[in-house]
Amino acid sequence: MVHVSATPVLALRGVSKRFGAVQALTDVELEVHAGEVVALVGDNGAGKSTLVKTIAGVHPIDDGVIEWEGRGVQINKPHDAQALGIATVYQDLALCDNIDVVGNLYLGRELRKRGILDEVEMERRSRELLTTLSIRIPSVRIPIASLSGGQRQTVAIARSMLGEPKLVILDEPTAALGVEQTAQVLDLVERLRERGHAVILISHNMADVKAVADKVAVLRLGRNNGVFDVKTTSQEEIISAITGATDNAVTRRAARNAEVQK
Amino acid sequence: MSTDKTSPADKADPTEPIHLDKPHEAPVDAPPAAGEAVTAVDPRLLVREQGFAGYLSEFKRKMKAGDLGSLPVVVGLIVIMAIFQSLNSNFLTAGNLSDISVAMVGTGMIATGIVFVLLLGEIDLSVGSVSGVAGATFAVLNVTHGMSEWLALVLAILTGTVAGAIHGFVFARIGVPAFAVTLAGLLFWNGFMLQVLGSNGTINLDSEGLVAKLTSYYFSDVAAAYGLAAVAVVAFFLTSFLDSRRREAAGVPSRPLSEIVLRTVLLAVPAVGAAAVYNQYKGLPLAVVLFLAVLVLTDFVLRRTAYGRKVFALGGSIEASRRAGINVVMIRTSIYAISGTFAAIGGLFLASKITAANQGAGSGELLMNAIAAAVIGGTSLFGGRGRTWNALLGVLVITSIQYGLALQGIASPIQYMITGGVLLATVVIDAVTRKTQKSAGRA
Numbered sequence: 001m002v003h004v005s006a007t008p009v010l011a012l013r014g015v016s017k018r019f020g021a022v023q024a025l026t027d028v029e030l031e032v033h034a035g036e037v038v039a040l041v042g043d044n045g046a047g048k049s050t051l052v053k054t055i056a057g058v059h060p061i062d063d064g065v066i067e068w069e070g071r072g073v074q075i076n077k078p079h080d081a082q083a084l085g086i087a088t089v090y091q092d093l094a095l096c097d098n099i100d101v102v103g104n105l106y107l108g109r110e111l112r113k114r115g116i117l118d119e120v121e122m123e124r125r126s127r128e129l130l131t132t133l134s135i136r137i138p139s140v141r142i143p144i145a146s147l148s149g150g151q152r153q154t155v156a157i158a159r160s161m162l163g164e165p166k167l168v169i170l171d172e173p174t175a176a177l178g179v180e181q182t183a184q185v186l187d188l189v190e191r192l193r194e195r196g197h198a199v200i201l202i203s204h205n206m207a208d209v210k211a212v213a214d215k216v217a218v219l220r221l222g223r224n225n226g227v228f229d230v231k232t233t234s235q236e237e238i239i240s241a242i243t244g245a246t247d248n249a250v251t252r253r254a255a256r257n258a259e260v261q262k
Numbered sequence: 263m264s265t266d267k268t269s270p271a272d273k274a275d276p277t278e279p280i281h282l283d284k285p286h287e288a289p290v291d292a293p294p295a296a297g298e299a300v301t302a303v304d305p306r307l308l309v310r311e312q313g314f315a316g317y318l319s320e321f322k323r324k325m326k327a328g329d330l331g332s333l334p335v336v337v338g339l340i341v342i343m344a345i346f347q348s349l350n351s352n353f354l355t356a357g358n359l360s361d362i363s364v365a366m367v368g369t370g371m372i373a374t375g376i377v378f379v380l381l382l383g384e385i386d387l388s389v390g391s392v393s394g395v396a397g398a399t400f401a402v403l404n405v406t407h408g409m410s411e412w413l414a415l416v417l418a419i420l421t422g423t424v425a426g427a428i429h430g431f432v433f434a435r436i437g438v439p440a441f442a443v444t445l446a447g448l449l450f451w452n453g454f455m456l457q458v459l460g461s462n463g464t465i466n467l468d469s470e471g472l473v474a475k476l477t478s479y480y481f482s483d484v485a486a487a488y489g490l491a492a493v494a495v496v497a498f499f500l501t502s503f504l505d506s507r508r509r510e511a512a513g514v515p516s517r518p519l520s521e522i523v524l525r526t527v528l529l530a531v532p533a534v535g536a537a538a539v540y541n542q543y544k545g546l547p548l549a550v551v552l553f554l555a556v557l558v559l560t561d562f563v564l565r566r567t568a569y570g571r572k573v574f575a576l577g578g579s580i581e582a583s584r585r586a587g588i589n590v591v592m593i594r595t596s597i598y599a600i601s602g603t604f605a606a607i608g609g610l611f612l613a614s615k616i617t618a619a620n621q622g623a624g625s626g627e628l629l630m631n632a633i634a635a636a637v638i639g640g641t642s643l644f645g646g647r648g649r650t651w652n653a654l655l656g657v658l659v660i661t662s663i664q665y666g667l668a669l670q671g672i673a674s675p676i677q678y679m680i681t682g683g684v685l686l687a688t689v690v691i692d693a694v695t696r697k698t699q700k701s702a703g704r705a
Contacts, residue, residue, distance in 0.1 A: 093582075097578050107588075112568060123509075123512075124512045124514050
């Protein structure tokens, strides 16, 4: 269905991160290929956000190796990640309500012509970008405050696409959205994949994961708890990996009883 | 296009398949909207018709959505003028109107600086005192120490810049609330001014000097006022027209010629009217020319430069600005420096009116009037919304009330109460339109 290259765009090898007394990540492995959507799932506190922040350069890793297109790289600050071609869309979208769509898309990297904002060119390119992504919003000259939650999310994702990143990280993009908007965002994720971007998608919503992801990487208590192929894995298997259902009081008791009976 | 209201954005669109719990199967069918239209505009919403009808419907929609802009203050100004004219037929004479427009410039300059600060959603309480310091600095350097006028003028303005930059730095870098920093500034700079003026208390300026000329010089040639009006109208038309042509060429929505003509006429009527009024009296006042120049310049900086965009971004969301790589500390410090600079310029105009620097400068209602002018003009207190032209409209309202009541011989207690009422009404409008905008946001 989708061409997947041999060398992963991003590979984490044995990544560990410690905050004071808390071992947030232990020996985590993760691979993302171009044109692939990897869902990162796990319970609250499993280390999803920490892992994403290490990739985005917010928290430098303590141990392990980050490989970018096959070679080891250091990501120590957000700028390093951006320079490599990693774009992150955080849960709080960080858009300016009072500025229009074009202004938000180009915030911090305005196009200028002799020192003056080149509004016409920015508007033309914004329309082009939104059309390519099939994002439909009322007008590119409308303030963000007038858009619905889903439209804001799509604008935030489109904004991350401006730098032509190789890897896009989406942190809970559908968390606060209705049915229609969720579908729009998922469509957009699929379009990113078709255009050859690697995507890491953090989500709590199994339906979303099943709908768009190719692979599901499960984190549990800061460790890998399996990488599953979405097509061949049932939702129950993924959920039991998330909750650790294979390792709890009930299963341990069952195992003990089985031994006693022997 | 009242149908906008009835079709909220999140209403299900039949053309969009929803496949949530199904595993995805060839999901991306190109939405028809993107295919057939050149634009990425959602066909359900707000597609602005080209042409004049489109302009009208857009205007109506904006009004309904609470995007009132300067309309309330313009209506208010007309009402105020009508009331005072009916009370005293001297109000709308050329002499009175010309005096109002000269008297307003000092407060108006300070209000221009306040607009910058309000765009960040912050406040600057020190502008009154800083304006007093500028007047006193000029007087001491020029009159007492005999420094050349131009140098003293530049240094006086720079004192404002430095004072503002200090406030901004303490606020932005150290993180002290702007209210507290500028309140401290209010006290400090007032004391500083009194210290600089010394025991004497009042220093008279040369009544034929540079600063005195700021408010006393008139371009008496009839051609000056009409010429300026003509230049402004033609420049406005040409920039709008060329911009529209460029947009058309780039394939993005542009203003139709009819709309540009309408806007030009809307500008031409007050411009030529004001020129006629000035020419009936002493001519075009230098102070008004300088004020207009400042407004054009600041509006350009805020709307057409990356710096201005950053200011609006900070007023909208600090976190978003920070993530976009905007240097928050630098922008904030610079905004307070700008506010201080305009306070100093305003202070010089106020000193020019009375051709003296005295102990009362910058105190009393000046600070309140400057902030009120910015807000009455339509600058939002919540940050991120406003233009420097708001300062002109607001200060026009306040000065008109002052002069109108003075003509009636009504004392300042009543004046304060009326100005307070107008300010309250404006802030209520601001808060209500903000609410309306939020609720109409999805329309």
